[in-house]
Amino acid sequence: MPSGRPVPRVVFEPPLRFVPGCYRSRMAWPPTHRRWATIRALATGLLAVSLLSWSHPPRPDPLHLSIGTGGTGGVYHVYGTGLARVTESDPDTRITALTTAASVENNRLVASGSLDAAFTLADVAALAVEGAEPFDEPLPIAAIARLYDNHTHVVVRADSSYERLADLAGGTVSVGAMGSGTEMMAERLLSTAGLGDTSESSAGSSAEEGPPRNVRDPEASGPSPTGVTRYRLSIGSSVQALEEGRVDAFFWSGGLPTQAVSDLATRVPIRLLDLSEHVSELVEEHGEFYSELPVPTGTYEDVPAVRTIGVPSLLVVNARMPDQTAEDFTRLLFESRHALVEIHPVALHLHPRSAIATLPVPLHPGAITYYRSVKYAYDGSSLGLTPGRATSTIGRRGSVDGSSRRSRAKGPTVASTPRPGVPRG
Numbered sequence: 001m002p003s004g005r006p007v008p009r010v011v012f013e014p015p016l017r018f019v020p021g022c023y024r025s026r027m028a029w030p031p032t033h034r035r036w037a038t039i040r041a042l043a044t045g046l047l048a049v050s051l052l053s054w055s056h057p058p059r060p061d062p063l064h065l066s067i068g069t070g071g072t073g074g075v076y077h078v079y080g081t082g083l084a085r086v087t088e089s090d091p092d093t094r095i096t097a098l099t100t101a102a103s104v105e106n107n108r109l110v111a112s113g114s115l116d117a118a119f120t121l122a123d124v125a126a127l128a129v130e131g132a133e134p135f136d137e138p139l140p141i142a143a144i145a146r147l148y149d150n151h152t153h154v155v156v157r158a159d160s161s162y163e164r165l166a167d168l169a170g171g172t173v174s175v176g177a178m179g180s181g182t183e184m185m186a187e188r189l190l191s192t193a194g195l196g197d198t199s200e201s202s203a204g205s206s207a208e209e210g211p212p213r214n215v216r217d218p219e220a221s222g223p224s225p226t227g228v229t230r231y232r233l234s235i236g237s238s239v240q241a242l243e244e245g246r247v248d249a250f251f252w253s254g255g256l257p258t259q260a261v262s263d264l265a266t267r268v269p270i271r272l273l274d275l276s277e278h279v280s281e282l283v284e285e286h287g288e289f290y291s292e293l294p295v296p297t298g299t300y301e302d303v304p305a306v307r308t309i310g311v312p313s314l315l316v317v318n319a320r321m322p323d324q325t326a327e328d329f330t331r332l333l334f335e336s337r338h339a340l341v342e343i344h345p346v347a348l349h350l351h352p353r354s355a356i357a358t359l360p361v362p363l364h365p366g367a368i369t370y371y372r373s374v375k376y377a378y379d380g381s382s383l384g385l386t387p388g389r390a391t392s393t394i395g396r397r398g399s400v401d402g403s404s405r406r407s408r409a410k411g412p413t414v415a416s417t418p419r420p421g422v423p424r425g
Contacts, residue, residue: 063094066097067083067095067097068102069081070101070235071234072234072236074102075255079347083097084096086336102181103184107128108179111128113318116318117316119313119315119316120181122361124184125143125316125361129360129361140319141317142319144317147313147349148349151254151309152251152310154250154251158270162248162249164277165189166195168195173250174237174249176233180253181253183232188282235254235260238252239260255346269302271303271304276292278309290311292308294306314361317364321364327367352374
């Protein structure tokens with residue numbers, strides 16, 4: 001070219017076309033670095049979803065249970081209402097704590113399906129499983145856990161002359177609420193002390209209300225010199241009757257300390273009778289449920305230390321409760337332990353190693369699954385897993401040898417009276 005300037009070359013290439021099935025087409029795939037970025041993002045998302053699913057499995061059905069406790073002022077009542085309270089933050093759990101007469105009534109209500117669970121003395125639950133008096137037939141009762149040992153109280157005024165149980169001959173006593181484990185223990189103790197010749201409450205008063213005021217009329221009809229007049233009063237009514245001088249003593253079986261007795265000791269000087277002399281005879285007659293335990297000085301204000309009788313307390317359910325429900329309930333109990341200790345110190349005694357010692361009341365299979373999951377395994381045959389069958393004979397040779405689902409609450413339901421269909425004893 002005459003100007004001498006370079007002439008730019010123009011190269012025409014055919015347009016790119018997407019050819020189906022042709023993997024080399026540049027219109028089919030983004031650049032390589034973009035492909036790998038997309039793959040990495042997808043893989044990261046899938047991994048995150050997997051981890052979340054593993055750490056937060058789908059929630060099972062909510063846990064809604066009713067629990068029979070005992071009389072207001074007793075440890076069963078505090079424990080049950082406390083369990084309802086500490087689970088209130090979980091929206092999928094609802095624990096309903098119901099006031100009852102305690103052990104005997106509780107076993108009957110659980111067996112009938114009126115309650116899902118209940119507190120009971122071990123000796124009473126053993127009789128329920130065996131179908132021995134006061135029960136008419138074997139009841140389908142299984143244990144969730146052994147909780148702690150109850151201490152038998154015989155409370156008298158500090159200025160009274162009573163030193164031994166036999167000294168109550170000719171007196172007036174409250175043997176506990178009708179249908180309670182306290183009542184059964186009181187009857188057994190009175191019998192061993194030679195006070196089995198008893199009289200019912202005198203005319204003109206209700207056994208549940210207690211004797212009328214000024215009942216100490218020497219002309220009034222009363223028991224024989226070798227017996228006592230008994231009233232069947234709740235712990236609250238027993239405390240009031242002793243404070244007002246309407247009974248000479250009252251029986252109570254509960255954990256240490258029992259609030260109703262603590263409150264009484266701040267108002268009226270009281271003492272506890274030493275019951276250690278009766279332990280061996282109770283064991284011989286009724287089985288190895290009983291042991292000698294101390295009530296230390298300081299348990300109650302200005303009350304001296306004594307030796308008394310211990311009986312294990314159990315948490316029981318119907319043997320037909322679904323295994324998963326029983327496992328979840330057991331887990332809830334142990335996961336709530338630290339919070340329960342703040343409500344009552346007896347919760348300190350809750351531990352898987354001792355909780356399994358419920359014989360002759362069988363552990364529920366769902367409870368066993370929980371204990372195995374926390375490394376406390378059992379020989380099922382030795383635990384007597386068949387509901388309604390005990391591994392030892394109740395009576396002279398009864399024995400108690402052998403010693404996450406975080407449940408859910410819409411808020412505790414604490415009932416001071418039983419729900420419809422749950423009688424008061």
